[in-house]
Amino acid sequence: MHSSQKVAVITGAAQGIGRRTAELFAQQGYSLALVDLKPMAATAQAAQNSGAEVLELTGDISNEQSVSQFAASVTDRWGRADVLVNNAGISFISPAENVSAADFRRVLEVNLVAPFLLAKAFGAMMLSQKSGSIVNVASVAGLLGIADRSAYNASKHGLIGLTRTLASEWGGRGVRVNAVCPGWVKTEMDAADQAGGGYSDADITNRVPMARFASPDDIAKAIAFLADHRLSGYVNGHTLSVDGGWSGDGSWDSLRLRHR
Numbered sequence: 001m002h003s004s005q006k007v008a009v010i011t012g013a014a015q016g017i018g019r020r021t022a023e024l025f026a027q028q029g030y031s032l033a034l035v036d037l038k039p040m041a042a043t044a045q046a047a048q049n050s051g052a053e054v055l056e057l058t059g060d061i062s063n064e065q066s067v068s069q070f071a072a073s074v075t076d077r078w079g080r081a082d083v084l085v086n087n088a089g090i091s092f093i094s095p096a097e098n099v100s101a102a103d104f105r106r107v108l109e110v111n112l113v114a115p116f117l118l119a120k121a122f123g124a125m126m127l128s129q130k131s132g133s134i135v136n137v138a139s140v141a142g143l144l145g146i147a148d149r150s151a152y153n154a155s156k157h158g159l160i161g162l163t164r165t166l167a168s169e170w171g172g173r174g175v176r177v178n179a180v181c182p183g184w185v186k187t188e189m190d191a192a193d194q195a196g197g198g199y200s201d202a203d204i205t206n207r208v209p210m211a212r213f214a215s216p217d218d219i220a221k222a223i224a225f226l227a228d229h230r231l232s233g234y235v236n237g238h239t240l241s242v243d244g245g246w247s248g249d250g251s252w253d254s255l256r257l258r259h260r
Helices: 016-027 041-049 064-078 101-129 150-173 188-195 201-207 216-227 253-258
Strands: 007-011 031-036 054-058 083-086 132-137 175-182 239-242
Touching: 007 016, 007 064, 007 101, 016 031, 016 041, 016 083, 016 216, 031 041, 031 064, 041 054, 054 064, 064 101, 083 101, 083 216, 101 132, 101 150, 101 175, 132 150, 132 216, 150 175, 150 239, 175 216, 201 253, 216 239
Parallel strands: 007 031, 007 083, 031 054, 083 132, 132 175, 175 239
Antiparallel strands: none
């Protein structure tokens, strides 16, 4: 049975930004295809509590066959896809001279190749409908260099380049492609990174002009804006920073803190 409802595909839906985005989209009336390697029961339940139809798809997004199966499942269930949120990603913190080729490639596979494969599979459905929106979750690390994150930063810079290129190719056929660039967000991934001893809460809050981390909700609302053609119908190929002013601030810490 094919639905006339809007359908959103969200990767990395088990936790963090992906989970909050799923909850928000459910409240906005989307049917949801949730994708993750991990169990997504909690996200699915929250979405269903808001009345959403939910399809859970478990597998490796960097595997082309898996992605094709995801797209086929969504086609079988709803016959369409209106939004793709490429949120899934992995972090990797290590001095560049210590990063192995295998580690570097793995980060690129998950953070850059996978979003391409998903955009290709679901973009084909959108192109046939002549409508759709793809939102890639990049990072402030896709705009700026940040030490000890060579693979991650390269992947996120690449994702912004991919965003602009697909927007150029597909915009005239009804499919918009944009990116959001979160700053530091309080999620499970951040907790794991901090546990490695690389940075403290104060390192982030002292650096960001708004003096706080982002919440997953801050990012989810920006994603929802870019997904909705009624709100952002002429926004295409854009990179929306949701970083509390991080990427626009060239101040040093003592100068920034003097103004609080």
